[in-house]
Amino acid sequence: MPGLLATEPVPRIEELYHHRRLSLVRLAVLLVDDLPTAEDVVQDAFTALFRRHGHRLGSLDDPEAYLRTSVVNAARSVLRRRRTVRAHTPEREQHVPAPEEDVLLHEDHREVLAALRTLTSRQREVLVLRYWSHLSEAEIAATLGLSRGTVKSTASRALDALGRRLEGLR
Structure with a gap:
């Protein structure tokens, strides 16, 4: 489904949900x-897409890009709300992952995720979209509303910071 060609039929929202929900959830988790x-x-994101476009997505050039952007924007909103709440409430105990999360992650993945949490939100978004969602610089720039140069420099700085953090763990 990535990069639908003009000759391909436009997917219905049910098909898009069936084929892309899991990858979008993974993106959002990160x-x-x-x-x-x-x-x-x-x-x-899917609910908003359905409300706006119904079952047929013919009015959208790239429904997957629309959903990716919606997920990233909603994740930003969640993080802003968390910051606001944390500014007005005392610190609680750290989140304990659900048992199924622990089973899904190997030790090295946990180290990378922990290192990702130390990056700025923009750095984390760029790296997740680049290496997890396998988007090009142009697609990342469009998703985040940045220039390609900003995406490139942000990725470079984020990888440097991530490398330093992971070296410190070893």
Whole structure:
């Protein structure tokens, strides 16, 4: 489905949901660090898409890009709300991952995720979209509303910071 050709039929929202929901949830988990919230973010993106365009998505050039952008924007909103709440409430105990999350992640993945959490939100978004969602610089720029140069420099700085953090763990 990535990069639909003009000759391909426009997918129905049910097909898009069936084929892309899991990858969008994975993207959202990497951005918000919380599986239930990530699932809510993706569900809200599909709901908004349905409200705006119905079952047929012919009015959209790239429905997947629309959903990706919706998920990233919703993840940003979730993180802003969390920051606001944390500014007005005392610190609580750290989130304990659900048992299914622990099973899904190998130790090295946990180290990378922990290192990702130390990056700025923009750096994390760029790296997740580049290496997890396999988007090009142009697609990342369009999704995040940045220039390609900003995406390139942000990715470079993020990889440097990530490398330093992971070397410190070893």
